[in-house]
Amino acid sequence: xxxxxxxxxxxxxxxxxxxxxxxxxxxxxxxxxxxxxxxxxxxxxxxxxxxxxxxxxxxxxxxxxxxxxxxxxxxxxxxxxxxxxxxxxxxxxxxxxxxxxxxxxxxxxxxxxxxxxxxxxxxxxxxxxxxxxxxxxxxxxxxxxxxxxxxxxxxxxxxxxxxxxxxxxxxxxxxxxxxxxxxxxxxxxxxxxxxxxxxxxxxxxxxxxxxxxxxxxxxxxxxxxxxxxxxxxxxxxxxxxxxxxxxxxxxxxxxxxxxxxxxxxxxxxxxxxxxxxxxxxxxxxxxxxxxxxxxxxxxxxxxxxxxxxxxxxxxxxxxxxxxxxxxxxxxxxxxxxxxxxxxxxxxxxxxxxxxxxxxxxxxxxxxxxxxxxxxxxxxxxxxxxxxxxxxxxxxxxxxxxxxxxxxxxxxxxxxxxxxxxxxxxxxxxxxxxxxxxxxxxxxxxxxxxxxxxxxxxxxxxxxxxxxxxxxxxxxxxxxxxxxxxxxxxxxxxxxxxxxxxxxxxxxxxxxxxxxxxxxxx
Amino acid sequence: xxxxxxxxxxxxxxxxxxxxxxxxxxxxxxxxxxxxxxxxxxxxxxxxxxxxxxxxxxxxxxxxxxxxxxxxxxxxxxxxxxxxxxxxxxxxxxxxxxxxxxxxxxxxxxxxxxxxxxxxxxxxxxxxxxxxxxxxxxxxxxxxxxxxxxxxxxxxxxxxxxxxxxxxxxxxxxxxxxxxxxxxxxxxxxxxxxxxxxxxxxxxxxxxxxxxxxxxxxxxxxxxxxxxxxxxxxxxxxxxxxxxxxxxxxxxxxxxxxxxxxxxxxxxxxxxxxxxxxxxxxxxxxxxxxxxxxxxxxxxxxxxxxxxxxxxxxxxxxxxxxxxxxxxxxxxxxxxxxxxxxxxxxxxxxxxxxxxxxxxxxxx
Ligand SMILES: Nc1ncnc2c1ncn2[C@@H]1O[C@H](COP(=O)(O)OP(=O)(O)OP(=O)(O)O)[C@@H](O)[C@H]1O
Ligand SMILES: [Mg+2]
Numbered sequence: 001x002x003x004x005x006x007x008x009x010x011x012x013x014x015x016x017x018x019x020x021x022x023x024x025x026x027x028x029x030x031x032x033x034x035x036x037x038x039x040x041x042x043x044x045x046x047x048x049x050x051x052x053x054x055x056x057x058x059x060x061x062x063x064x065x066x067x068x069x070x071x072x073x074x075x076x077x078x079x080x081x082x083x084x085x086x087x088x089x090x091x092x093x094x095x096x097x098x099x100x101x102x103x104x105x106x107x108x109x110x111x112x113x114x115x116x117x118x119x120x121x122x123x124x125x126x127x128x129x130x131x132x133x134x135x136x137x138x139x140x141x142x143x144x145x146x147x148x149x150x151x152x153x154x155x156x157x158x159x160x161x162x163x164x165x166x167x168x169x170x171x172x173x174x175x176x177x178x179x180x181x182x183x184x185x186x187x188x189x190x191x192x193x194x195x196x197x198x199x200x201x202x203x204x205x206x207x208x209x210x211x212x213x214x215x216x217x218x219x220x221x222x223x224x225x226x227x228x229x230x231x232x233x234x235x236x237x238x239x240x241x242x243x244x245x246x247x248x249x250x251x252x253x254x255x256x257x258x259x260x261x262x263x264x265x266x267x268x269x270x271x272x273x274x275x276x277x278x279x280x281x282x283x284x285x286x287x288x289x290x291x292x293x294x295x296x297x298x299x300x301x302x303x304x305x306x307x308x309x310x311x312x313x314x315x316x317x318x319x320x321x322x323x324x325x326x327x328x329x330x331x332x333x334x335x336x337x338x339x340x341x342x343x344x345x346x347x348x349x350x351x352x353x354x355x356x357x358x359x360x361x362x363x364x365x366x367x368x369x370x371x372x373x374x375x376x377x378x379x380x381x382x383x384x385x386x387x388x389x390x391x392x393x394x395x396x397x398x399x400x401x402x403x404x405x406x407x408x409x410x411x412x413x414x415x416x417x418x419x420x421x422x423x424x425x426x427x428x429x430x431x432x433x434x435x436x437x438x439x440x441x442x443x444x445x446x447x448x449x450x451x452x453x454x455x456x457x458x459x460x461x462x463x464x465x466x467x468x469x470x471x472x473x474x475x476x477x478x479x480x481x482x483x484x485x486x487x488x489x490x491x492x493x494x495x496x497x498x499x500x501x502x503x504x505x506x507x508x509x510x511x512x513x514x515x516x517x518x519x520x521x
Numbered sequence: 522x523x524x525x526x527x528x529x530x531x532x533x534x535x536x537x538x539x540x541x542x543x544x545x546x547x548x549x550x551x552x553x554x555x556x557x558x559x560x561x562x563x564x565x566x567x568x569x570x571x572x573x574x575x576x577x578x579x580x581x582x583x584x585x586x587x588x589x590x591x592x593x594x595x596x597x598x599x600x601x602x603x604x605x606x607x608x609x610x611x612x613x614x615x616x617x618x619x620x621x622x623x624x625x626x627x628x629x630x631x632x633x634x635x636x637x638x639x640x641x642x643x644x645x646x647x648x649x650x651x652x653x654x655x656x657x658x659x660x661x662x663x664x665x666x667x668x669x670x671x672x673x674x675x676x677x678x679x680x681x682x683x684x685x686x687x688x689x690x691x692x693x694x695x696x697x698x699x700x701x702x703x704x705x706x707x708x709x710x711x712x713x714x715x716x717x718x719x720x721x722x723x724x725x726x727x728x729x730x731x732x733x734x735x736x737x738x739x740x741x742x743x744x745x746x747x748x749x750x751x752x753x754x755x756x757x758x759x760x761x762x763x764x765x766x767x768x769x770x771x772x773x774x775x776x777x778x779x780x781x782x783x784x785x786x787x788x789x790x791x792x793x794x795x796x797x798x799x800x801x802x803x804x805x806x807x808x809x810x811x812x813x814x815x816x817x818x819x820x821x822x823x824x825x826x827x828x829x830x831x832x833x834x835x836x837x838x839x840x841x842x843x844x845x846x847x848x849x850x851x852x853x854x855x856x857x858x859x860x861x862x863x864x865x866x867x868x869x870x871x872x873x874x875x876x877x878x879x880x881x882x883x884x885x
Contacts, residue, residue: 020863022525022870063867312752333754344752353746364742364753368735377733 008068009035009198010056010167015065017051021399021407025051026062027222033167038189038199040209040230043219043242044439045411046397049202050092052219053169056200057089058082088165090156092172092202092410092437093348098145103127105144106159130162134188146272148345150177150298150465157185167198172410174203175437179467179497180297180505186212204411204439205466206235218242243441253451256475258287260323261520262428262459263309268318270304270483278304280483282318285520286428291450291460292518293474293492295467295500301483302463303345306432309461310342311335312350322428336365339427343417343434345463351417354406358398359387361405362420394419395442411438418446422453429453432463447473467497478518479503486510488518524869532862539858540851541819548844555836562834569829570822576829578711582783584814584821585713586611588720589775590799591806591813592727597648597768598800599731599808601744604651604765606666607772608796609673610644612789614773615780616677617643619695619787622702622780623685632701637719637777644773645766647673652765656758662765674792681787695787704782714782723771727810740764772796801849820845 010033017026025048033039041049054060056067058076066073069085076082082089096105103123112122127140136154144152157173174182189199189212203209209216210230218226218241226241239247263286270279279301286292294302307313308328309320315328322338330338344350352361363383366372372379372386387401396415398408405413414437421429431450435443450473454460464470471477471492479487479500487503487510489495502508548566553559570576590607597604618640621627627635650669651662687696704715731737739760743750751757775795780787802820806812827841851857 018867018870020866022866024870024874027874063871310752331754331756332751333756336754342752349746349748350752351749353742353749355745356742360738360742363738364749364755367738373735377729378735378738380733 007034008032009070011068012052012056013066013068015052015055015062015067017048017055017060017062019051019407021403023399023407025222026055029065029219029222029224031217031224032227033198033200034215035198036193036196037214038193038201038212040213040216041200041202041219042204042209042216042238043225045415045437045442046409047219047242048222049219050171050409051222053089053171053200053202056082057087057169059089083163083165086164086166087169088160088163088167089169090153090160090171090173092175094152094156096144096152096155098143100144101140102138102142102144102147102155103140105155106130106140106162108159110163126162127158130158134158134161135184136188148299148303150181153177154181165197167200168192169200169202171202172204172437173201174205174208177298177465179465179501182208204437204443206238206440207468209238210235220244239440242439245441247440247444251447251451251472253473254455256290256454258290259457261285261287262323263461264319264321264324264519264521265305265309266319266321266519268305268308268315268320270301270308270313270316278483279308282480282483282485283516284478284485284488284518286459286461287520288427288457288459289454290476291454291462291474293470293477294461294463294480295470295477296480296504298465300480302432302480304483306342306345306430306461306463310340310430312342336424339425341421341424341426341429343421343429343431345432345436347414347417347436352405352413355404357402357404358391358396358408358416359383359401361416362387362390362401365420365424390419390423393423395445411442414438415442415446418449422449426453426458429458429460430463431460433465434462435464435466435469443469467500471495471497471500476518481506485515485518488515490517524873525866528862528865528869532858532865536851536858540847543851544844544847547847548840551840551843552836555840556834558834562830562836565833566826566830566836569833570825572829574708574710576825578708578713579825579828580818580821581711581713581717582821583824584817585717585720585782586775586779586793586795587798587802587817587820588724588813589778590772590796591802591817592723592810593648593768593771593775594796594799594803595727595806595808595810595813596731596737596740596771597765598803599737599744600740600761600764601747602652602655602761602765603661603663604648604666604768605663605796605800606648606651606669606673607644607768607799608792608794609666609670610647610769610772611776611779611796611799612670612792613647613673613677614640614644614776615789616680616776616787617773618777618780619698620680620685622698623696623786626699627701629701632699633704633781636702636781637774640777640780641770641774644776645770648769648772649762649766652762656762670792670796678790681789685787687786690786692788693790697786698781698784702781703785704778712783714778716778716782719774719778721814723774724810724813727771727813731808731810736760736763772799801845805849 012031015026015029018024029052043049051060055062058078058081067076074085106127107123112119124140131138136158138151138154144155153173160168177185193199201213213230215229217224266283268279268282269277271277296302304313308315311332319326320328327335348354367378372382391401394415397412418434435446438446450460462470462474474492477489477492478485481504549563552562556562570580590611593607618636621636621639647669651666654660654665655662681695682693685695687694707713707715707717739755743757743760747757802813802816805816823841823844827838830836831838
C-alpha cells in the first residue's frame with residue numbers, strides 16, 4: 001500500500017476552487033502525478049486547468065481539498081512557497097516586466113549581487129548559461145516588450161528552469177511556439193524527464209499530448225472526467241474525452257471561388273530601430289474568396305506584416321493597396337471601416353482590455369457608429385443585444401456580458417476577439433494565430449468560420465505557427481524566412497508539412513519567378 | 522450569480538460605512554487626548570454642521586467648487602492621465618473670470634456666461650499643456666502639471682496685483698466684480714449660490730458623458746489599455762488631449778463659478794487646494810461622476826465640522842486632515858473586508874452547488 005502512495009510525487013485531493021465572483025472552477029478535483037512522468041492536463045477552454053495549476057502554484061487558494069507533495073501534506077500559500085518546494089509554473093499569459101531586458105526578467109526576485117548592487121553582467125551570464133544548457137537561444141539584452149510572443153514564452157520557461165525546480169508546470173507552453181521550437185522543447189522536456197524531473201503539461205494539441213505524455217487527466221466543467229494512460233488512447237479518443245463528442249480533426253472545404261483582388265502588397269520593407277530588415281521586399285495579393293496562408297517560424301516578419309497592413313505600424317517603404325487604393329497613410333478606424341479585420345497574435349496586449357467587460361470588448365471597433373448611438377448616448381439595448389448574440393454564437397463561456405475579460409479562460413478570451421473581428425462584415429481578415437490556445441472543439445469552430453467567411457467572399461490572410469492548420473485551412477500558401485518570402489504554393493492540397501518545413505528553415509528556396517506567382521493585379 | 526452581485530453591493534455599502542466609523546473612532550481617540558471635554562468637542566464635530574441653516578449652507582458652499590474639479594479629474598483620470606493641473610486651472614480660471622467681471626460691462630444675463638466661459642477656456646488651456654507635452658514629448662503629466670500649477674499661481678497673482686488690483690480695497694484684491702456678473706444666491710439665509718445648480722448639472726452631464734457616451738467609452742478604454750484602443754481604431758492622442766482639455770475646462774468653470782458666487786472680488790493669495798481635493802473626491806468616487814456629489818458632500822461636511830469644532834472648542838482644525846486621510850485610505854483600499862466578502866460568496870456558491878447536486882441525484 002505504501003508503495004503505491006510513494007509512487008506519486010504529488011497528489012491534489014478533492015480540490016474545490018470558487019472564484020470571487022462565485023464561480024466554481026474546480027469541483028472535487030483529484031490529480032495524481034507520478035515522479036518522473038510527463039502528465040497531461042487537458043480539457044476544453046474554461047474547464048479549470050489553469051485554475052487547478054494556480055492552486056498548485058499557490059496563486060489561488062482552494063476552498064477545499066489538500067495537496068500532498070513528496071509524501072507530506074503541504075500548504076502552498078503563495079508562489080514563493082511553491083518555488084521553495086521546487087514547484088515552478090510557466091503561465092499561459094506572460095508574467096514578465098515588458099520594459100526590462102531579458103536578463104533582468106530572468107533574475108527577478110533572485111537578483112545576483114555584487115557588493116550589494118545588482119550585478120547585471122552576472123544576470124546576463126546566468127541567462128546565457130541556462131539558455132545554452134537547454135538549447136533555447138535568446139538575446140539577454142533584448143527588451144522583453146520588443147520580443148515576439150514565442151520568445152516571451154521562451155523567457156518564461158528559462159526563468160523557471162533557472163530557479164531549479166523538481167516539478168515543472170507548463171500551461172500551454174507550445175501555444176506560441178513553432179513546430180521546430182516545439183520539437184526542440186520536447187527534446188528538452190524528455191531529457192528533463194530522464195533526469196527525474198516531473199512535468200505537468202497543459203495543451204490543446206492532441207498530437208503533442210500523444211507524443212510527449214505518459215498519463216493524462218481530463219477536466220470538463222471543473223470536474224475530472226477521465227484519467228488514463230496516453231498509450232491506450234488515440235487522438236480521437238482523447239478529443240472525445242475532452243469535448244464529449246466527436247470532433248473532426250480534418251477540414252472539409254470546397255475549392256475556392258476567387259474574384260476581385262482585395263489586397264495587394266508590393267515591395268514591402270520594414271526595418272527596426274537597429275536598421276535590421278524584419279520584412280524585406282515582400283509582395284503578394286489576396287483575392288475575394290481566398291485564404292492565403294503564411295507559414296514560417298515566428299519572428300520572421302509575420303507580426304510586422306500584419307501590423308503594417310492593419311495600420312498598427314507605420315509603413316517605411318513599399319505599397320499596400322486595398323481594392324486598388326493605397327491605404328498605408330490611413331487611420332486604423334478608416335481601415336476598419338473599409339472592412340479590414342485583425343486578430344492580433346497578442347490577445348492580451350492588443351486584442352482585449354483585461355479590466356473591461358466582455359461587452360465593452362466586443363464593441364470596440366463599432367461603438368461610435370450611428371446604429372449603436374441614440375440621442376447622443378450609446379444605445380445600451382442595441383449593444384446588449386449584439387453582445388448577447390455574439391456570446392451565444394461564438395460559445396463564449398462567461399458569467400454574463402458584464403463579466404470582466406480577466407475572469408475568462410484563455411481560450412474564451414480568444415473567442416471574444418474572434419467574435420468581434422468576424423462579425424464586422426470583413427472584406428479582408430488578417431488572422432494572426434487565430435486558434436492559439438483554443439481547444440479542439442473551438443478551433444474547429446473558428447476554422448470553419450474562417451472558411452465560411454471565405455465562401456461569402458472575404459479575403460483572408462492566415463498567419464499561423466500551426467503547420468497543420470495553415471496547410472489545411474489555406475487555399476494557397478506563402479512561406480517566410482528571415483523577413484523574405486521563400487516559397488509560394490498556389491495549391492495546398494498535396495502539400496506536406498515536411499516540404500513546408502524545409503522552406504521555413506531556409507533549407508530550400510524557390511526562384512523569383514515561382515514566388516512571383518502570388519502577385520495578381 | 523445574482524446572489525453574488527447582491528453580496529458585492531452589500532459590501533460596498535458596509536465598507537464605506539465601516540471606514541467612516543473607524544475614521545471617526547480614531548478622530549475621537551485623538552480628540553480625547555487633546556481636548557478637555559471630548560464629548561462636547563465630538564458633538565460639535567459630528568452634529569455641529571447640522572445645527573443651523575447657516576452651517577448646512579456652509580457645507581453646500583464648500584462642496585460646490587469640488588463638484589467641478591472632481592468631475593474634471595474623473596474624466597482625465599479615466600484615461601489614466603494623472604494630470605494635477607486642475608488646481609492651476611481652477612485658480613487661473615477664476616482670475617480670468619475676475620478680469621472679465623471687473624473690466625467689461627456686459628448685460629446682466631450674459632455677463633456671467635461670458636465670464637464663466639472665459640474661466641473654462643483658460644482652464645482647458647492649462648490642463649491641455651501637460652497633455653500636449655505628453656503626446657508630443659512623452660513628458661509625464663504628473664510632473665509637468667505640478668510645475669504648471671506654480672506658473673498659474675504666479676501668473677494669476679501678477680494679473681491680480683498689477684493689472685486689476687483695487688488700491689482702495691485695503692488688502693491684495695481685485696476691483697469689485699461688476700454687479701451684472703455676480704451669480705445670485707439660491708436661499709436667503711445662506712451663501713449657497715446658483716453655482717450649485719451649475720455644478721450638479723455638470724455632474725449629471727459628466728456622468729452621461731463618461732459612463733454612457735461613445736466619448737466616455739473611448740476615454741475609459743484608453744485608460745485601461747491604450748494598445749487595445751489604438752488597435753480598435755480609436756484616435757488615442759486626440760482623445761488623450763481632448764479629455765484633458767475638457768477636464769481643465771470644467772475645473773476652470775469651477776474656479777469661475779466660485780468667484781462669481783462666493784466673492785465680491787478676487788482675493789486668493791495662494792492656491793486654494795480645490796483642484797487637489799478634486800483628485801481625492803474622484804478617487805473616492807472611483808472616477809464615476811455619479812458618486813461625486815456624495816463624496817464631495819462628505820468631505821465638505823467633515824471640513825465644516827472641523828471648523829465648527831475649532832471655533833467652539835479647544836481642538837485645532839488640523840485634526841480634520843488626519844480623519845480625512847484615514848477615511849480615504851480605508852475607502853480606497855479594495856482589499857479591506859475582502860476576505861469576509863469572499864467567505865460569504867463562497868458559502869452561497871457552495872450552497873447552490875450542493876442543491877444542484879441533490880437535484881441531479883433526485884432526477885437520476
Ligand atoms: N479570476 C477569476 N475570476 C472569476 N472567474 C474566473 C477567474 N479566472 C478564471 N475564471 C473562470 O474559471 C473557469 C476556468 O478557467 P481556467 O482559466 O482555469 O480555464 P482553462 O481550463 O485554463 O481554459 P483555457 O484552455 O481556455 O485556458 C473559466 O470559466 C473562467 O471564466
Ligand atoms: Mg488556461
